[in-house]
Amino acid sequence: MSLPRIAVDAMGGDEGVRTMIEGAALARRDHDKFEFLLVGDQKRIEAALEDHPNMRGASEILHCEDVISGDEQPSRAIRRAKTTSMGLAVNAVKEGAAGAAVSAGNTGALMAMSKLSLRTMPGIDRPALAALLPTLEQHDVVMLDLGANTEADARNLVQFAVMGAAYSRIVNDFEKPVVRLLNIGTEQIKGTEALRDAAARLTEANEEGGLDLTFDGFVESDKINRGETHVVVTDGFSGNIALKAIEGSARFVTDLLRQAFTSSLRSKIGFLVSRPATELLRHHLDPNNHNGAVFLGLNGVVVKSHGSATAKGVAHAVNVAARLLEENLTQRIADNLAELGEAALSSNGNGAASAAGSEAAE
Amino acid sequence: MSLPRIAVDAMGGDEGVRTMIEGAALARRDHDKFEFLLVGDQKRIEAALEDHPNMRGASEILHCEDVISGDEQPSRAIRRAKTTSMGLAVNAVKEGAAGAAVSAGNTGALMAMSKLSLRTMPGIDRPALAALLPTLEQHDVVMLDLGANTEADARNLVQFAVMGAAYSRIVNDFEKPVVRLLNIGTEQIKGTEALRDAAARLTEANEEGGLDLTFDGFVESDKINRGETHVVVTDGFSGNIALKAIEGSARFVTDLLRQAFTSSLRSKIGFLVSRPATELLRHHLDPNNHNGAVFLGLNGVVVKSHGSATAKGVAHAVNVAARLLEENLTQRIADNLAELGEAALSSNGNGAASAAGSEAAE
Numbered sequence: 101m102s103l104p105r106i107a108v109d110a111m112g113g114d115e116g117v118r119t120m121i122e123g124a125a126l127a128r129r130d131h132d133k134f135e136f137l138l139v140g141d142q143k144r145i146e147a148a149l150e151d152h153p154n155m156r157g158a159s160e161i162l163h164c165e166d167v168i169s170g171d172e173q174p175s176r177a178i179r180r181a182k183t184t185s186m187g188l189a190v191n192a193v194k195e196g197a198a199g200a201a202v203s204a205g206n207t208g209a210l211m212a213m214s215k216l217s218l219r220t221m222p223g224i225d226r227p228a229l230a231a232l233l234p235t236l237e238q239h240d241v242v243m244l245d246l247g248a249n250t251e252a253d254a255r256n257l258v259q260f261a262v263m264g265a266a267y268s269r270i271v272n273d274f275e276k277p278v279v280r281l282l283n284i285g286t287e288q289i290k291g292t293e294a295l296r297d298a299a300a301r302l303t304e305a306n307e308e309g310g311l312d313l314t315f316d317g318f319v320e321s322d323k324i325n326r327g328e329t330h331v332v333v334t335d336g337f338s339g340n341i342a343l344k345a346i347e348g349s350a351r352f353v354t355d356l357l358r359q360a361f362t363s364s365l366r367s368k369i370g371f372l373v374s375r376p377a378t379e380l381l382r383h384h385l386d387p388n389n390h391n392g393a394v395f396l397g398l399n400g401v402v403v404k405s406h407g408s409a410t411a412k413g414v415a416h417a418v419n420v421a422a423r424l425l426e427e428n429l430t431q432r433i434a435d436n437l438a439e440l441g442e443a444a445l446s447s448n449g450n451g452a453a454s455a456a457g458s459e460a461a462e
Numbered sequence: 463m464s465l466p467r468i469a470v471d472a473m474g475g476d477e478g479v480r481t482m483i484e485g486a487a488l489a490r491r492d493h494d495k496f497e498f499l500l501v502g503d504q505k506r507i508e509a510a511l512e513d514h515p516n517m518r519g520a521s522e523i524l525h526c527e528d529v530i531s532g533d534e535q536p537s538r539a540i541r542r543a544k545t546t547s548m549g550l551a552v553n554a555v556k557e558g559a560a561g562a563a564v565s566a567g568n569t570g571a572l573m574a575m576s577k578l579s580l581r582t583m584p585g586i587d588r589p590a591l592a593a594l595l596p597t598l599e600q601h602d603v604v605m606l607d608l609g610a611n612t613e614a615d616a617r618n619l620v621q622f623a624v625m626g627a628a629y630s631r632i633v634n635d636f637e638k639p640v641v642r643l644l645n646i647g648t649e650q651i652k653g654t655e656a657l658r659d660a661a662a663r664l665t666e667a668n669e670e671g672g673l674d675l676t677f678d679g680f681v682e683s684d685k686i687n688r689g690e691t692h693v694v695v696t697d698g699f700s701g702n703i704a705l706k707a708i709e710g711s712a713r714f715v716t717d718l719l720r721q722a723f724t725s726s727l728r729s730k731i732g733f734l735v736s737r738p739a740t741e742l743l744r745h746h747l748d749p750n751n752h753n754g755a756v757f758l759g760l761n762g763v764v765v766k767s768h769g770s771a772t773a774k775g776v777a778h779a780v781n782v783a784a785r786l787l788e789e790n791l792t793q794r795i796a797d798n799l800a801e802l803g804e805a806a807l808s809s810n811g812n813g814a815a816s817a818a819g820s821e822a823a824e
Contacts (some may be wrong), residue, residue, distance in 0.1 A: 103578040171649075236717060247646055250654060284609055289535075292612060292699065321703045337654065339684045340646040341700050345707035348684030352708075355598060355716040357748055360739035370736025377722035377729035384718055386730030 104133055106421050107198035110140030110148075111185035113414075114407045120204065123405075123414020124159075125152035130415075130418070131422040134158075135164040137198045140185045141165055142169065164188055168209045170407065177209035178216055186210060188197040189215045193400040200401035200421040202392075210404055211395060212247055218271045218398040221430060223437040223445070224253070228260045230267055231334070232390050232420075233346065237327030239272045245336040246343050246393060252335035254297035255282065258444050261302055262436045263396040270427040271420075273423025276312060277330035282338055287445035290318060294335075305444040312436055320343070325355035350385055351364070352418035391419030394424065401425055466495055468783050469560035470601035472502030472510075473529040473547035474567025475776075476769045479506045480537045482566065485767075485776020486521075487514035489790055492777075493784040496520075499560045502547045503527055526550055530571045532769065539571035542577055552579045555762040562763035562783040564754075566776065573610055573757060575626060580760040585799035585807070588614070589759035590622045591698070591766070592629055594752050594782075595708065599689030603633045606794060607698040608705050608755060614697035619643065620806050623664055624798050625758040626693035627675035633782075638674060638694035642681035644700055652680060656697075667806040674798055683707070712747055754779030758785065758795070763787055 110120045117140060121444045126135050135158045138145050142163040149155050166183045181187030186205045192198040194217045203210050211229070216292065220227055230244035242264045245252065252260070261279050268277035280384040281299055284290040288299070295318070302315040319329045321342045334342065361371040371378070387406060391413035405417035437445075472482045479502060486498050497520045500507050504525040511517050515622055530547045543549030554560040556579045563570050573591070582589055590764070592606035603628045607614065614622065626700050630639035635643045645653040657680070664677040681691050683704045696704065723733040733740070745751065749768060753775035757764045763786045767779035799807075 173651075236714065250646070276587065282703065284612070284699055284706075287533075320710075321707035322713070324707065325710055325714040337646055338700060338703050341644065342703050342707045344646075345683035345686065345704045346711040346714075348682075348687055349708040349711035350715050351684070352598065352687040353712050353743075353747065356743050357740075358720070360743045361736060363739055363742065367736040367739030370732045370734070372732070373735060374723060374729040374732025377725055377732065378719075379724045381715075381718050385715065387630070 102233060104425065105135045105137055105198045106418060106425070107137040107139060107189040107192040107201040107232070108139050108187045108418070109189040109201065109205055110145055110201035112203045113405065114170075115204070115263065115407070115409065117141065118148045119409075119411050120414055121145060121148035121152060121155070122411035123409070124226060124418055125155050126415035127159065127418035127422065129417055130155055134422050136160070137162055137189070138190050139164060139189045139192070161361070162188055162192070168205050170206050172206055172209055174208040174212035174283055177206065178212050181213050181217065190214050190402060193402065194218055200342070200403065201401045201412075201426045202405055202418050202421050204405040204409060206406050207247065207404055210402065214291055214395050214398055214402045218400045218402070220397050221399050223434065224259050224263070224397035225257055226259075226262060227395050229393050230264055230396050231343070231393040232271060233325065233343070235325050235327030239327065239330070240390065241329060241332060242268045242277075243324065243332040243334070243339060243343065244396065245334065245339050247336045247340040248395065249336040251337065252293050252294065255332055255445055257294065257298035257335070257439070258301050258386060258440075259307075259397065260315065261298075261315065261331065261333045262311070262440060263433050264304060264333055265311075266429060266433045266436055267394065268330045269312070269394060270424060270429060270432070272330060274330055276314045278328065279313045279315050279331040279333060280317060280329045282321060282332050282334035282342060283318035284320065286318045286320065301444040305440055309434055310439050310444070312439070388413030388416060390416070392420035394420060399430065401429060467499055467560045467786065468780060468787070469499040469501060469551040469563040470553040470780070471547045471551040471563065471565035471567055472500050474509055474565045474769075475767065475771065476532075477537045477566070477771065480510045480775050481771075482776055483507060483510035483514060483517070484564045484773035485771070487517050488773055488777035489780035489784065490516055492781055493560055496784050498522070499524055499551070499554050501526060501551045501554070502529075504774065520539065520685065523555070524550055530567050532568050534568055534571055536570040538575035539568065540574050543579065544573050549575055551674065553762060554577050555764065556580055556632070561686060561787045562765065564765045564767055564783050566767040566769050566771060566775075569577055569609065569766055572592065572764065576757050576760055576764045580762045580764070582759050583761050583796060585796065586621050586625070586759035587623075589617050589619055589757050590625060590760050591755050593755040594633060595705075596746055596752060597687050597689030601689065602695060602752065603686060603689065603691060604630045604633070604639075605686065605694040605701060605705065607701050609698045609702040610757065611698040613699065614656065615643060616656050616663060617807055619656060619695055619697070620663050620667075620802075621759065621799070622795070623660075623675065623677065623693065624673070624802060625795050626695055628675075628791060628795045628798055629758060631674070632786060632794070634692060636692055640690065641675045641677050641689045641693040641695060642679060644683060644694050644696035645680035646682065647684065648680045661679065663806040667802055672801050672806070674801070711745045711750070716747070745782035749773030750778060751803070752778070754782035756782060761792065763791060780786045
């Protein structure tokens, strides 16, 4: 099933074939037993491969000229699954020709194609998009869902928690990652009924010892980057709002900083002197070092690379895919779901959950 | 009705009576015709007033010893409205003894008390909490709702847009502020049905010329601080998530920056040299310079000061209250609502809105 081979959509993204191939070549330095199925225009791929001798003998090309554009509607994109580089890369995972697919194309189209082609795994109702964000600590925080589902009910959120914890265990080696639900306050009565219900289910499952995670209630969005929470679980709407707010705010502060440092000769000199320090900051915040969002809950691994990622960023996304294959993410999620009690996954709340829901005063 | 007098809850907040009084005294320098009703422990207020001669003759004290605590449930707090400094400050607005109230106490309790005591103004179903956030431009952006309502339907969002625009016109002097709805994408099909419905209503009202604002579709949360949007409209859940994510991320970056600048002697020296520049940044990001969130849509002005605001921050919140009184915010919102067509405020979508809603593919 899971060959150590990764299908790369060489045509998606804003940076073109060369960047995708260079990224794959960089990643192969860290994962030298992995091979690649490069999907896209044969001539352009071959030209790009000339610069990367380590890819020769490790790559097969699947020729195709058609590409999903950045603003293409998902509903339209899925009809072109058989003829586009994105569709063929995902299909390679379905057919077993690759264990994972990486694409820098249109997120909505990639999600729709992946769902349709790979289907959700047993026990999962909806897949979720998960990413790693930097924290003040040495480890990254896993956040999901980041936009695969506009809404999520309690059962979806419980499944996201299990999937996110499995991902966190793989990337951070935490035995029992600390999982919290994103909310607008930490008191039990805060937020939507779905959140309170999910919290009750996770608390109960945790007490019964059925979870390989430590569920610890709610977290507010100003604490996401603190590092105390290992997995932040939310619906796709709130997750997308929080993720982009974090990115936008970080850019806002660094833009102000740039303005400040260039506002006078004195500050320009100060900037030059402290450059090694600000370079460290830049490295820590560089989205390329956190690139690669994963669609969790599918029968196969699909990684979304940012459209504007550099070769280094693409390499990070390919490494994420390689790591998840090596560690057998899909099987681990299935095992964790099997350990979870029926109550936590029922469509209607159990006793504890319903009681919590109806106490909602505000 | 609206005396140029502001009721100050001198007991709420973490910083104590002295900070609240000092803040009021600072604000009075900018608004010297305003008077104050200082609500709280008489002895402590009198002691604090000794340092501020400009407050003498301009302040009346309303003695009360009881205070709402930071973690008190709103449902419990409203039962203590008649005996607490927060409750009495809000009540003074209701009774006409003050035109506005400022409190640094518990947000949920202040909201509940204000709603119960002042009631929503005609044409408004739910009040909203609005704040000013810094941008890359010279003006601040108005964002609402920030947590007064966990959910909002299309009709609520339209009302928030009208109220937010009135606020923006007052603080920024824009004739027709650019208003956008917070969403997870800018395409028409993105987001929840309520968002798409609200967008259709606002577009139609805008085309009919019934709005003193420029409605321009959706905005994503990474663009909030860019300054291109003057009013960002959202439900209280998403607004609270976005606001706290922005605050947390800004703190995260500045924490990393501090770590970087103190990591070596060289970078410490660079920091000292460029200090005037980083001080500018600090000033721009200092929450005290943006302090004072307003409950819009009530029969009276209530301003929430941050619990940990300094005297400078309290002064900012008091100045916000003074400005909104001077400019007659409540009446202006009422006038704007009257200009709005019936269709935009109906409970069921009009034709255009329903069509947009049902086309929702993803």
